[in-house]
Amino acid sequence: MTLEAQILSQLKKARAASHSLALCSTERKNATLLSLAKALRANASAILEANRKDLEVAKSSGRAGAFLERLTLTDARIAAMAKSVEEVAALPDPVGEIMESWSRPNGLQIQKMRVPLGVIAIIYESRPNVTIDAGVLTFKSGSAVVLRGGKEALAANTLLARMLARSLEDSGIDPAAVTFIDTPDRDAIQILKRHPEEIDLIIPRGGGSLKEALAGSAVPLMPHFDGLCHTFVDRAADLKMAEEICFNAKVSRPSVCNAMENLLVHREVAAKFLPAMAKRFIAAGVELRGDEATCAIIPAIKHATDEDWDTEYLDLILSIKIVDSIDEAIAFIRRHGSGLADAIVTQDASAAARFEREVDSATVYINASTRFTDGFEFGFGAETGISTNRLHARGPMGLRELTTYKYVVRGEGQVRS
Amino acid sequence: MTLEAQILSQLKKARAASHSLALCSTERKNATLLSLAKALRANASAILEANRKDLEVAKSSGRAGAFLERLTLTDARIAAMAKSVEEVAALPDPVGEIMESWSRPNGLQIQKMRVPLGVIAIIYESRPNVTIDAGVLTFKSGSAVVLRGGKEALAANTLLARMLARSLEDSGIDPAAVTFIDTPDRDAIQILKRHPEEIDLIIPRGGGSLKEALAGSAVPLMPHFDGLCHTFVDRAADLKMAEEICFNAKVSRPSVCNAMENLLVHREVAAKFLPAMAKRFIAAGVELRGDEATCAIIPAIKHATDEDWDTEYLDLILSIKIVDSIDEAIAFIRRHGSGLADAIVTQDASAAARFEREVDSATVYINASTRFTDGFEFGFGAETGISTNRLHARGPMGLRELTTYKYVVRGEGQVRS
Numbered sequence: 001m002t003l004e005a006q007i008l009s010q011l012k013k014a015r016a017a018s019h020s021l022a023l024c025s026t027e028r029k030n031a032t033l034l035s036l037a038k039a040l041r042a043n044a045s046a047i048l049e050a051n052r053k054d055l056e057v058a059k060s061s062g063r064a065g066a067f068l069e070r071l072t073l074t075d076a077r078i079a080a081m082a083k084s085v086e087e088v089a090a091l092p093d094p095v096g097e098i099m100e101s102w103s104r105p106n107g108l109q110i111q112k113m114r115v116p117l118g119v120i121a122i123i124y125e126s127r128p129n130v131t132i133d134a135g136v137l138t139f140k141s142g143s144a145v146v147l148r149g150g151k152e153a154l155a156a157n158t159l160l161a162r163m164l165a166r167s168l169e170d171s172g173i174d175p176a177a178v179t180f181i182d183t184p185d186r187d188a189i190q191i192l193k194r195h196p197e198e199i200d201l202i203i204p205r206g207g208g209s210l211k212e213a214l215a216g217s218a219v220p221l222m223p224h225f226d227g228l229c230h231t232f233v234d235r236a237a238d239l240k241m242a243e244e245i246c247f248n249a250k251v252s253r254p255s256v257c258n259a260m261e262n263l264l265v266h267r268e269v270a271a272k273f274l275p276a277m278a279k280r281f282i283a284a285g286v287e288l289r290g291d292e293a294t295c296a297i298i299p300a301i302k303h304a305t306d307e308d309w310d311t312e313y314l315d316l317i318l319s320i321k322i323v324d325s326i327d328e329a330i331a332f333i334r335r336h337g338s339g340l341a342d343a344i345v346t347q348d349a350s351a352a353a354r355f356e357r358e359v360d361s362a363t364v365y366i367n368a369s370t371r372f373t374d375g376f377e378f379g380f381g382a383e384t385g386i387s388t389n390r391l392h393a394r395g396p397m398g399l400r401e402l403t404t405y406k407y408v409v410r411g412e413g414q415v416r417s
Numbered sequence: 418m419t420l421e422a423q424i425l426s427q428l429k430k431a432r433a434a435s436h437s438l439a440l441c442s443t444e445r446k447n448a449t450l451l452s453l454a455k456a457l458r459a460n461a462s463a464i465l466e467a468n469r470k471d472l473e474v475a476k477s478s479g480r481a482g483a484f485l486e487r488l489t490l491t492d493a494r495i496a497a498m499a500k501s502v503e504e505v506a507a508l509p510d511p512v513g514e515i516m517e518s519w520s521r522p523n524g525l526q527i528q529k530m531r532v533p534l535g536v537i538a539i540i541y542e543s544r545p546n547v548t549i550d551a552g553v554l555t556f557k558s559g560s561a562v563v564l565r566g567g568k569e570a571l572a573a574n575t576l577l578a579r580m581l582a583r584s585l586e587d588s589g590i591d592p593a594a595v596t597f598i599d600t601p602d603r604d605a606i607q608i609l610k611r612h613p614e615e616i617d618l619i620i621p622r623g624g625g626s627l628k629e630a631l632a633g634s635a636v637p638l639m640p641h642f643d644g645l646c647h648t649f650v651d652r653a654a655d656l657k658m659a660e661e662i663c664f665n666a667k668v669s670r671p672s673v674c675n676a677m678e679n680l681l682v683h684r685e686v687a688a689k690f691l692p693a694m695a696k697r698f699i700a701a702g703v704e705l706r707g708d709e710a711t712c713a714i715i716p717a718i719k720h721a722t723d724e725d726w727d728t729e730y731l732d733l734i735l736s737i738k739i740v741d742s743i744d745e746a747i748a749f750i751r752r753h754g755s756g757l758a759d760a761i762v763t764q765d766a767s768a769a770a771r772f773e774r775e776v777d778s779a780t781v782y783i784n785a786s787t788r789f790t791d792g793f794e795f796g797f798g799a800e801t802g803i804s805t806n807r808l809h810a811r812g813p814m815g816l817r818e819l820t821t822y823k824y825v826v827r828g829e830g831q832v833r834s
Contacts, residue, residue: 019751019777022777023774023775102796104794104795104796108785108789110795110796115777117807117808118807200807200808201808215635216633216635218632218633220637220808238830241829241830244830244832245830245832247832248832248833249832252832252833252834334436352827356825357440358440360436360439360532360823361823362823362824363823363824363826364823364824364825364826365826365827365828366825366826366827366828367827367828367829367830367831368525368826368827368828368829368830368831368832369831369832369833371832371833372525372826372831372833377521377833378521378527378824379519379521379527390534390535390617390821391534391617391618391637391808391809391821392808392809394821394822394823395823395824396824404807404808404811405811406777406778406779406780406781406811406812407779407780407781407795407812407813408773408781408783409780409781409782409783409785409789410769410782410783410784410785411782411783411784411785412658412784413655413658413661413662413784413785414784414785414786414789415661415662415664415665415666415669415785415786415788416665416669416786416788416789416794417669
């Protein structure tokens with residue numbers, strides 16, 4: 001049996017399971033999740049043992065540092081996984097929600113009803129907890145999930161996926177609703193992307209090489225690859241507030257997509273704002289790179305290159321540019337931003353209004369940190385990624401963003417004239 | 418200049434125009450539309466003259482019948498176009514609509530705001546009125562549009578697109594917001610589908626050869642190619658109502674995607690229902706094809722082949738099958754339906770509830786004709802197609818379905834802990 005035939009057979013089972021899962025009651029889904037949480041806690045030592053095997057292989061192949069850190073499970077991480085499964089059980093079920101309803105002059109009653117998307121494939125890298133986190137969110141949203149994790153976490157992923165499938169089976173749900181692709185062969189991704197008839201959506205969670213591997217996908221993608229976020233300190237900014245927001249946006253967690261990469265400062269306040277701000281950044285270990293005007297104010301820092309303005313550092317590095325106007329700031333963000341999250345700090349209502357209207361990013365902030373672009377911070381109770389797509393879902397994705405809808409139309413014999 | 422360079426240059430201008438159009442006021446958009454409606458009426462004779470040229474070419478290349486009918490413009494059709502432009506002006510502007518808003522415990526105010534999609538390409542066939550209809554709907558939705566019509570309507574399309582662009586220009590709007598691809602070269606479609614950085618969405622309006630031409634598109638598609646609709650006459654149906662609904666679904670306009678192609682009848686009522694129904698269909702010129710059980714009741718008709726159940730006739734042909742249960746009907750629809758529109762006729766509330774829950778089509782009807790799957794019939798005031806996609810928009814698409822959203826988050830200095 002070829003790899004393609006083998007995966008296709010798995011996909012067909014996942015598709016079949018999606019039909020019954022779509023009709024599964026909220027109670028049964030939640031009971032399944034609660035029993036999974038229990039099983040995770042009860043089997044913590046087996047999970048750690050599988051993870052140990054993955055870590056040994058990774059170390060012997062020369063992996064180190066942050067990579068191993070992401071790959072490592074601990075008792076605390078397993079407890080956190082179990083807790084997050086219970087939290088998903090507690091979330092409202094999006095399936096069957098009536099989004100809108102209205103009646104027509106001819107008496108037809110129309111309801112727009114939320115329904116599962118179908119089959120969702122999630123392709124992720126080395127964090128084994130994603131197997132559980134992404135698996136249970138998709139499950140709760142009523143869609144079958146096809147999980148494809150990084151090969152470095154294969155032992156732990158295989159075990160976690162098996163536990164998830166076992167919980168479904170114990171609840172009388174077709175376990176193919178959680179399908180795990182257990183081959184480390186990278187061809188698997190090529191096969192997944194060729195089967196739009198079996199997969200409705202691929203959610204990739206990974207970097208540039210995954211993006212390349214998915215180019216030309218026949219299955220729609222919900223990408224969230226890039227986050228190149230800006231903060232614009234307007235001339236009418238409360239400069240103390242601006243300092244707190246900028247510091248938080250850059251320093252609180254520099255490795256994530258909603259961290260600030262480019263700081264824009266209005267020329268009228270630059271000389272007043274930048275020295276104290278720069279001092280604080282430098283004290284926190286941030287490497288600053290400035291345009292000429294910035295370097296004239298803070299001479300100690302590097303000059304930014306053209307490339308810097310388009311670089312998502314994901315690190316303690318920040319590029320700073322002084323602009324003459326809000327127009328220049330907005331144009332700069334359009335040109336260099338990734339459309340994920342951009343902020344203005346201003347006390348001027350008309351500047352705020354222009355910024356919110358003219359900056360076309362998934363999340364636009366007035367006087368707050370870009371770091372809030374996150375499903376939990378938005379109150380979604382979960383996060384299944386942050387979309388930089390313009391279609392279907394944009395920005396933080398919760399359970400509802402994993403669904404679609406249908407119209408239910410009730411009549412009493414109406415026909416069209 | 419190669420065709421690719423030429424089209425790419427047009428696309429870049431359309432992208433630039435989309436940014437300013439997105440900020441255009443409702444008043445200015447509506448004034449533009451009203452002046453276009455006037456221009457259409459004032460220039461009717463020039464439009465008819467261009468159409469005459471198209472018709473001559475089409476006739477001399479052997480086109481005939483329904484094709485020429487679709488291609489033909491008349492004074493009445495031009496008046497209808499102008500009227501529909503005025504109707505679009507009267508529709509509410511979707512841009513800027515606050516879809517939801519809430520506040521977070523930390524005081525952040527979050528608004529989900531409807532915004533334009535960006536650049537939408539519409540690829541259509543021989544009806545020249547689509548240039549105006551699709552052009553003005555996209556314009557009102559705030560997106561730039563790239564129009565690519567069938568080569569047989571080139572003269573009329575070119576003139577209509579020019580009139581549309583002129584109306585924009587006269588209102589001080591960048592005319593590249595309505596970009597017309599005027600080459601008859603089919604390579605143009607291949608070029609459009611390669612540029613996701615310039616086009617956010619392609620809406621194809623056409624048949625199988627267009628579907629094939631768009632395979633492997635790097636730009637997301639919103640297809641609405643197929644409509645294979647079912648009506649299921651349940652054992653608890655009001656048979657007189659069922660007869661009216663089935664007759665309407667098949668006969669009122671057989672050439673459209675929401676017409677019924679397969680009729681399913683519960684065995685318990687088949688002998689009572691089918692003879693009168695068949696008589697009425699046959700009198701209306703409908704060719705009936707039945708499974709064995711149906712042919713036993715109406716011996717005069719053809720036997721349906723396996724292929725019949727999967728064929729969208731778009732014609733006065735209907736396949737009829739007798740089923741033993743609602744389960745069989747639902748399974749049959751899952752297997753053979755296109756997910757566009759399916760109906761049940763029943764007085765049994767539990768059968769209706771099962772059907773609406775288990776049939777996963779864009780529009781599911783209880784006791785009404787599938788022919789209501791239409792933006793106008795749904796009260797959208799417009800129709801930009803009927804999507805069989807599961808992502809972004811499903812079923813009848815109005816103005817709102819051409820948009821996306823962003824989140825506007827207002828704070829007073831909040832930072833993330």
